[in-house]
Amino acid sequence: MVEVETDLEASMLCVGSLFCERDDRILFEDLNFELKEGQVLQIKGSNGSGKTTLLRNICGLNAGYEGAISWYGDPIRECQEEFYSSLVYIGHRVGVNKVLTPLENLRWSSSLQQVITDDELLDALEQVGLRGYEDSQCFTLSAGQQQRVSLSKLLLSRAKLWVLDEPFTTLDAAGVKQLEALLKTHAGNGGAVMVTTHHTLSVPDLQVLEFG
Amino acid sequence: MTAQTVTTFEAFKATLKRDLLIAYKRKNDMVNPFMFFLIVASLFPIGISPDPDRLAEIASGVLWISALLASLLAMDNLFRSDYEDGSLEQLLLSPHPLYFLVLAKNISHWLVSGLPVALVSPLVAYMLNLPSESYFTLFITLLIGTPVLSLLGSIGVALTVGLGSRGLILAVITLPMSVPVLIAGTLTVQQTLNGASLAGYLAILAAMLFAAVSFAPLASAAALRISVN
Amino acid sequence: MWLWFSKLGSPKWFYELSGKWLPWLAAGMSLLLIVGIIWALLFVPPDYQQGDTIRIMYVHVPFASISLAFFPLMAVAGTITLVWRMKLADMVAKTAAPLGAWFTALALASGSIWGSDIWGTWWIWDGRLTSMLLQFFLLVGVISLRSAIEDADAAAKACALLAIVGCINVFVIKYSVDWWNTLHQPSGSFSLSDEAPNPPEVWVPLVIMIVAVYLFFVVSLILSTRNEILERERRSQWVQELIEAN
Numbered sequence: 001m002v003e004v005e006t007d008l009e010a011s012m013l014c015v016g017s018l019f020c021e022r023d024d025r026i027l028f029e030d031l032n033f034e035l036k037e038g039q040v041l042q043i044k045g046s047n048g049s050g051k052t053t054l055l056r057n058i059c060g061l062n063a064g065y066e067g068a069i070s071w072y073g074d075p076i077r078e079c080q081e082e083f084y085s086s087l088v089y090i091g092h093r094v095g096v097n098k099v100l101t102p103l104e105n106l107r108w109s110s111s112l113q114q115v116i117t118d119d120e121l122l123d124a125l126e127q128v129g130l131r132g133y134e135d136s137q138c139f140t141l142s143a144g145q146q147q148r149v150s151l152s153k154l155l156l157s158r159a160k161l162w163v164l165d166e167p168f169t170t171l172d173a174a175g176v177k178q179l180e181a182l183l184k185t186h187a188g189n190g191g192a193v194m195v196t197t198h199h200t201l202s203v204p205d206l207q208v209l210e211f212g
Numbered sequence: 213m214t215a216q217t218v219t220t221f222e223a224f225k226a227t228l229k230r231d232l233l234i235a236y237k238r239k240n241d242m243v244n245p246f247m248f249f250l251i252v253a254s255l256f257p258i259g260i261s262p263d264p265d266r267l268a269e270i271a272s273g274v275l276w277i278s279a280l281l282a283s284l285l286a287m288d289n290l291f292r293s294d295y296e297d298g299s300l301e302q303l304l305l306s307p308h309p310l311y312f313l314v315l316a317k318n319i320s321h322w323l324v325s326g327l328p329v330a331l332v333s334p335l336v337a338y339m340l341n342l343p344s345e346s347y348f349t350l351f352i353t354l355l356i357g358t359p360v361l362s363l364l365g366s367i368g369v370a371l372t373v374g375l376g377s378r379g380l381i382l383a384v385i386t387l388p389m390s391v392p393v394l395i396a397g398t399l400t401v402q403q404t405l406n407g408a409s410l411a412g413y414l415a416i417l418a419a420m421l422f423a424a425v426s427f428a429p430l431a432s433a434a435a436l437r438i439s440v441n
Numbered sequence: 442m443w444l445w446f447s448k449l450g451s452p453k454w455f456y457e458l459s460g461k462w463l464p465w466l467a468a469g470m471s472l473l474l475i476v477g478i479i480w481a482l483l484f485v486p487p488d489y490q491q492g493d494t495i496r497i498m499y500v501h502v503p504f505a506s507i508s509l510a511f512f513p514l515m516a517v518a519g520t521i522t523l524v525w526r527m528k529l530a531d532m533v534a535k536t537a538a539p540l541g542a543w544f545t546a547l548a549l550a551s552g553s554i555w556g557s558d559i560w561g562t563w564w565i566w567d568g569r570l571t572s573m574l575l576q577f578f579l580l581v582g583v584i585s586l587r588s589a590i591e592d593a594d595a596a597a598k599a600c601a602l603l604a605i606v607g608c609i610n611v612f613v614i615k616y617s618v619d620w621w622n623t624l625h626q627p628s629g630s631f632s633l634s635d636e637a638p639n640p641p642e643v644w645v646p647l648v649i650m651i652v653a654v655y656l657f658f659v660v661s662l663i664l665s666t667r668n669e670i671l672e673r674e675r676r677s678q679w680v681q682e683l684i685e686a687n
Contacts, residue, residue, distance in 0.1 A: 093298025112306035392617035
């Protein structure tokens, strides 16, 4: 493990000498970057280059890496509760149960982090354009609509770090615009975002990490 | 909006409620293990003998084995849909100790799969000509024993949740592990027939439940972290 | 301490050291095995009750006793895998599972051959046989879980966890099966190891056979772990050099 010399105060997430190998293939090695409050980090790269693995390494879903990942200076393994209270992750599988309604899904997933009233939930669903669908079961919704259900989590969450894996894929033009605006607001409020996408993002202070 | 954090107990309740709601909406998953229990139990008289005396002798074992198989059949639902739709990742990323969330899922799963089997067991016991003085014991042993089966099975399910062909592996892993519960359950029921005191037997079953509640969710939680990667 | 520990975990170090020990272990094993078998077959006096059948004991007891060692071994290796992520521990655990299944199967087979003479049947639900059978099923479970998970790292961790849970379970199974067995069988029935105090000419060859089978186990474990090391480290420099040297 290598101690990374950085200004720990300002950086929210700090990744040092990250190495990950899968099936005898090195996905990335000696990867160093840091994410400061108010920054959006876009991770670009070809298919299979390890973008998703990197995000899952950072969230602690995949422990098959070597190196240091720290949250405000503490290794994430040692401040798990604090880190997970400040994290929203939306992966390929968006975490929306198909037999439940959007409202029920949202009620559970947000209740893992904070107390939220039903009015706030309905309000969030309205903002992502799902008003009127809150009582239909999710298998009747399209993939894009299900993606919107998971994105409404972002509206509700007070978490500082958003980790989004290809959040734009199933969204329509209006949805893309809305999500971009959401990222901007979040960064403006001092939050940080890690996002994998091929989409050209128009947000200020955009950092880009290019993968092989 | 002031951020008000959720206590672990509230997260536990929310998870329990959600899983019960899903079970309620997928009635098939709820009814199938129960029907399976009835069907397996009724195969024994057909396969062995309809003779009341012989049935009385094997009834406690038949009921327990049927309950064991029904619990195995029901297990696969525990984490599968959550794994497939990504809810499991959200569960792993919650700031609360995974032990309690897994326990909540186990409890809700038992309420819809194990409890109905225990409740209906006296009826099936009557059909299998089990002497009536042991109905209550049978019910009690299943009430204590089926949660142990669910908790043990949960470890196996958590280990195999990501696999394509997991049915048989799950059975090979969980069935031998369930043997102690099967032994304690059937012996207790047979003990009633001998008219002996049950306190010691029930204490052993209760100890198994206590141990399973304390440790199995920890193992399941560790297994989930391994399976999701 | 830490340095020593990480050195112990290095597959290359293990490969070289085990290569030096292997001939000695194998020689010791062969010697003891030959002495033990000849002694047991030709020089041990026939049992006053069982006659020549008693000679099966010299195969059965060593296999049965070593079979009991597998789950604790795998659980210890599993704990090391999960806590310290040591590769070598997982290689040992991986090779131990099939070996354990074989040894357990041999113990079961020799037990049932022995039983066929003294009980007049190949199988009875004797407490020892039953818990041995259940242990065999659990080992098969570990093996099939290993083969079902494609990702080697996930398979290692999953099997490590299952071995730990299984080890606890094997003990619970053993006690509960004994309990079940005493309640179901009239007391005084003949059990496989209900031996009267034996004279030295009976137990000395038994000890020799037990040691020989333990050595056999160690040699098999080392051999298959070495194979596993070569396969997993096939891309590393020292394995490449080894291949070129041969």
